[in-house]
Amino acid sequence: MKTLFILNDAPYGTERCYNALRLAHNLMKQDPGASIAVFLMADAVVAARKGQKTPDGYYNMERMLKRVVTGKGSVLLCGSCMDARGMADEDVMDGARRSTMDELGSATLAADRVLVF
Template identity: 80%
Template sequence: MKTLFILNDPPYGTERCYNALRLAHTLLEKEPEAEITVFLMADAVIAARKGQKTPDGYYNMERMLKRVLAKGAVLLCGTCMDARGMTDDDVMDGARRSTMDELGDETLGADKVLVF
């Protein structure tokens, strides 16, 4: 099964990104053959910024996205990156800049689309 997660909220301050990635991890554990794609839009693109430092005991979006990357894909809206002053050099290894056109293709190819 192919599942597309579309995340919009900032990585910290709300728990929507956190909960979306928790669900993605659960799906990967329950169905090892699952295909997971996470598309980050709006303020969620900041979740893929490399070198995040969070307090001990606090979740870290970069580490959570790395778990998805082990078996899936993490795509960032290029327009949203530009609007927030992010460059490709700011993005964690494995994640990459994408487009609305690619999001359209991912949406059409997915069995399920979950929006957070």
């Protein structure tokens, strides 16, 4: 089953990104053959910034997104949202990449489920 997660909120401050990725990890655990795609837009693009340092015992979005990538999922970032926040391709963690609304549209049509956080 193909599941697309669309995340909009900043990675820290609310727990929407955190909870979305917890669910993504759980789906990957329950069904190792599941296809998981995470599309970050608006302030959520910052979740894929490389080199994040968080206090001990606090969740880290970069590490959580890496689990999606290592589980054969994809992490895509809205390119215009990146530009609006001064993020360049070099600022993005390994395994994630700049994307477009056209690609989001295609991923939405291909998905069996679309979850928006």
